[in-house]
Amino acid sequence: LCxxxxxxxxxxxxxxxxxxxxxxxxxxxxxxxxPPDKSGVLIVKILEIFEECTxxxxxxxQLEQSPATLSPEDAVINAEEPILKVLFTRETAAHLKSRxxxxxxxxxxxQKLLLQNADVPVIMNxxxxxxxxxxxxxxxxxxxxxxxxxxxxxxxxxxxxxxxLDDVDDKSHQEFSDNQVPCAPQTHNNGDxxxxxxxxxxxxxxxxxxxxxxxxxxxxxxxxxxxxxxxYCLPAREGYRSHTQGNKPLCAxxxxxxxxxxxxxxxxxxxxxGMFSEVQLQSLSSTxxxxxxCRRWEGKSxxxxxxxxxxxxxxxxxxxxxxLIDSLWPPVVPVKVPxxxxxxxxxxxxxxxxxxxxxxxxxSGEIHVEVDEEEQISNLYQPPAVHGLKEILxxxxxxxxxxxxxxxxxxxxxxxxxVPIDQREMLLFVTDSTxxxxxxxxxxxxxxxxTASCVLSMEIIEALSAGSRLVFFKDALWGNGRIICVxxxxxxxxxxxxxxxxxxxxSELTGPVRLDELDSTTQASSVCALRGTVVGVNESTxxxxxxxxxxxxxxxxxxxxxxxxxxxxxxxxVVTTPVLKMQLEVxxxxxxxxxxxxxxxxxxxxxxxxxxxxxMLLFLQxxxxxxVLGKEVGLLNCYVHSITSHPNCVALEEIVLL
Amino acid sequence: STLPAVAEELLRxxxxxxxxxxxxxxxxxxxxxxxxxxxxVPALDLVDQRSVTRLRSPSGRILYQVLGSSGKLxxxxxxxxxxxxPAFGFSVLQKSESLLCKHILAVYLSQAMGxxxxxxxxxxxxxNILLAEEEDEG
Numbered sequence: 001l002c003x004x005x006x007x008x009x010x011x012x013x014x015x016x017x018x019x020x021x022x023x024x025x026x027x028x029x030x031x032x033x034x035p036p037d038k039s040g041v042l043i044v045k046i047l048e049i050f051e052e053c054t055x056x057x058x059x060x061x062q063l064e065q066s067p068a069t070l071s072p073e074d075a076v077i078n079a080e081e082p083i084l085k086v087l088f089t090r091e092t093a094a095h096l097k098s099r100x101x102x103x104x105x106x107x108x109x110x111q112k113l114l115l116q117n118a119d120v121p122v123i124m125n126x127x128x129x130x131x132x133x134x135x136x137x138x139x140x141x142x143x144x145x146x147x148x149x150x151x152x153x154x155x156x157x158x159x160x161x162x163x164x165l166d167d168v169d170d171k172s173h174q175e176f177s178d179n180q181v182p183c184a185p186q187t188h189n190n191g192d193x194x195x196x197x198x199x200x201x202x203x204x205x206x207x208x209x210x211x212x213x214x215x216x217x218x219x220x221x222x223x224x225x226x227x228x229x230x231x232y233c234l235p236a237r238e239g240y241r242s243h244t245q246g247n248k249p250l251c252a253x254x255x256x257x258x259x260x261x262x263x264x265x266x267x268x269x270x271x272x273x274g275m276f277s278e279v280q281l282q283s284l285s286s287t288x289x290x291x292x293x294c295r296r297w298e299g300k301s302x303x304x305x306x307x308x309x310x311x312x313x314x315x316x317x318x319x320x321x322x323x324l325i326d327s328l329w330p331p332v333v334p335v336k337v338p339x340x341x342x343x344x345x346x347x348x349x350x351x352x353x354x355x356x357x358x359x360x361x362x363x364s365g366e367i368h369v370e371v372d373e374e375e376q377i378s379n380l381y382q383p384p385a386v387h388g389l390k391e392i393l394x395x396x397x398x399x400x401x402x403x404x405x406x407x408x409x410x411x412x413x414x415x416x417x418x419v420p421i422d423q424r425e426m427l428l429f430v431t432d433s434t435x436x437x438x439x440x441x442x443x444x445x446x447x448x449x450x451t452a453s454c455v456l457s458m459e460i461i462e463a464l465s466a467g468s469r470l471v472f473f474k475d476a477l478w479g480n481g482r483i484i485c486v487x488x489x490x491x492x493x494x495x496x497x498x499x500x501x502x503x504x505x506x507s508e509l510t511g512p513v514r515l516d517e518l519d520s521t522t523q524a525s526s527v528c529a530l531r532g533t534v535v536g537v538n539e540s541t542x543x544x545x546x547x548x549x550x551x552x553x554x555x556x557x558x559x560x561x562x563x564x565x566x567x568x569x570x571x572x573x574v575v576t577t578p579v580l581k582m583q584l585e586v587x588x589x590x591x592x593x594x595x596x597x598x599x600x601x602x603x604x605x606x607x608x609x610x611x612x613x614x615x616m617l618l619f620l621q622x623x624x625x626x627x628v629l630g631k632e633v634g635l636l637n638c639y640v641h642s643i644t645s646h647p648n649c650v651a652l653e654e655i656v657l658l
Numbered sequence: 659s660t661l662p663a664v665a666e667e668l669l670r671x672x673x674x675x676x677x678x679x680x681x682x683x684x685x686x687x688x689x690x691x692x693x694x695x696x697x698x699v700p701a702l703d704l705v706d707q708r709s710v711t712r713l714r715s716p717s718g719r720i721l722y723q724v725l726g727s728s729g730k731l732x733x734x735x736x737x738x739x740x741x742x743x744p745a746f747g748f749s750v751l752q753k754s755e756s757l758l759c760k761h762i763l764a765v766y767l768s769q770a771m772g773x774x775x776x777x778x779x780x781x782x783x784x785x786n787i788l789l790a791e792e793e794d795e796g
Contacts, residue, residue, distance in 0.1 A: 001699075001703055001706070002703065002706035002707060005702070005703065005706030005707075006682060006687065006702040006705060006706055007699050007700070007702035007703035007705075007706050008706075009684070009687065010687045010688075010690070010691060010698060010699050010702055011699055013684055013687060013688055013691075014688070014691055014699070017688065017691075052659055052660060052661040053661060053754060053755055053756055053757050054695060054755050054756070055661055055693065057660050057661070085660055087660075087664070087692070087693075089692065089695070111685060111688075111689060111692075113664060113667055113668065113671075113689075114667075115663050115664065115667050116663075116667065117663075118663065122660070122664050122667075124664070124689055124692050124693070125685075125688060125689065125692050154754070155659045155660075155661075156754055157659050157661060157662055157754070157757060158659075159738050159739040159740060159750070160738050160739075161659075161662045161739075162736075162737070162738060162739060163662070163665060163666040163669055163766055164666065165666075165669055165670055165673050165766065165769055165770055
């Protein structure tokens, strides 16, 4: 059955009704005399019975009071008493075994239907009916009657009698036209897709009310209207575990190959009362682009239905989620206050930030999230506040969400081979005009750490490895002097349409990027530029090797057929034009950090731009250390591997900026 | 006879309630159950799934086709109560146990709630559908 559909609703109503009926019947057996003067009880005397299909139709007279109080002689048919047509289902009729002259008590709930062309009202839903025995005298009569089988006339209904659903009086409407009914505010055209599962109950605007009134079993027909504040992905294996056993990810079934990792699309929504909720939707395939969802959905209103509660989490247990919620607090428009009349909306300056949040998910199977993409952005939406990196570095707090637009200069992957590729952390070195244009005091380049819990789309990963890119970091975390990208941070290639640029200079970088020069303040795992003089060469580290020009495989083999040629196992082909990679460690004396021994590993492949030191070495057929010593080396871009104090040594590696 | 008038009135109430509030109140759903018995829930399910299509030919002839749960397409007439499904033949024609089968009820409910899909067909196509039913029977 369709979830939220009419059939499902009727099933539920019917089950409830059935339980009520059996309970009532059971109760009838125990209490013989249920006082008939309880309100709502219909007292009828059967005059005539016949059957149509499986329904028993009883023409009855409605009695004012129970005939038990009248003597049998008084129980004459009074022509003044109203006539009713009472319908009984087959089952009720079998239970009642009624005959003409019987008096039946019909308890609520029953329904009265007035037909258009008939005077006699019809009584339906007569499940709670009970026959009343008049007196001892009649009891004996009952028993005799009971022995003779009563024949009930059955009416055969003609098939020619169809039902006309239109108003007979209203001639202006054709029977089969498109709906031109004037009274309905919404015309229900058959092609109108706005008219979503039939007859859902009215849309609510309070998440809390929905949650607290429905319990954790799940909402069937209730709908709640919310604003989508943020769209992001959460890795499935870190996602909340619901009813699945053990640690199986919620969407394990959809993984066909090992990459990419399973991620779930999630929404952070807020209702009209300011309450937040995280809704976990379907898992994304590698072809889905989070950027599209962000663009289309953020800021829009949507209706949630068929939602299940995964858990209720608090500030202490979900720091990441609440740091995001805090960045959206206080709301930008006044929110409603529960319990008060909605005319008086309270200003939000005094409201404390939320301390709990519900994590919701959809019932397995269909998504019941209707986002009206055509609609305008909601007033409640708070776009990410974009700041320049300079401003972010000056933020005082800890665990603050921040958004910025920066150029990625260099990417360094964590090299632990024990960790699978998709779970590796990454360091991105970024800068923007606010950092580059500063003379002194703050670094020119900042390291952004991307943890494995921050989900990156395939597009971003490709873009980062291809070349220098401007990337929008949405809701990254700043704390302890570092910017990190964690879960709920989204990296996008395009600046979002709506973002409040709080005085940030989002202009493009003009001119070449400059790195800080190596000095006494340089830290490990950073990038810097250096200049110095070659004072030594570590000959034992001199190394050159050919690599495959197709796949970069550094372990080429000699061809068995022709020992002059090289063979690549990964491509399964001969390598005709190998790329030569070279590596060497040199010692430099740098005036900017004169106390330290500066050791630079220099390497590169000879197909791209040539580097300072390597060019020198390459063009010497057999290089001699002597010819290199004393040579000036100017402004190498390097990554700082480590800095040790005893011995005072800085180990760097020459790098290529993207 | 009483039942057809009652059924008709109930369906009209449903149409009216639906037009005014876009919803069908519980009491009317239970009324459907009372009158139509076991056909009610399956008929509503067919409506939920938008299984009813109204076919109209240029001359104004109307026919309904309902996609049953088994995937079979049944034809319901508009001029009288008739459906090509086996349940109709058994419950309505043979035993007179029901007024309608679930497909015919779904047609009425879809009409009441504006849930019919519309399809314009040629005279020939309509004829073929009607004749095809005959051949199956034969």
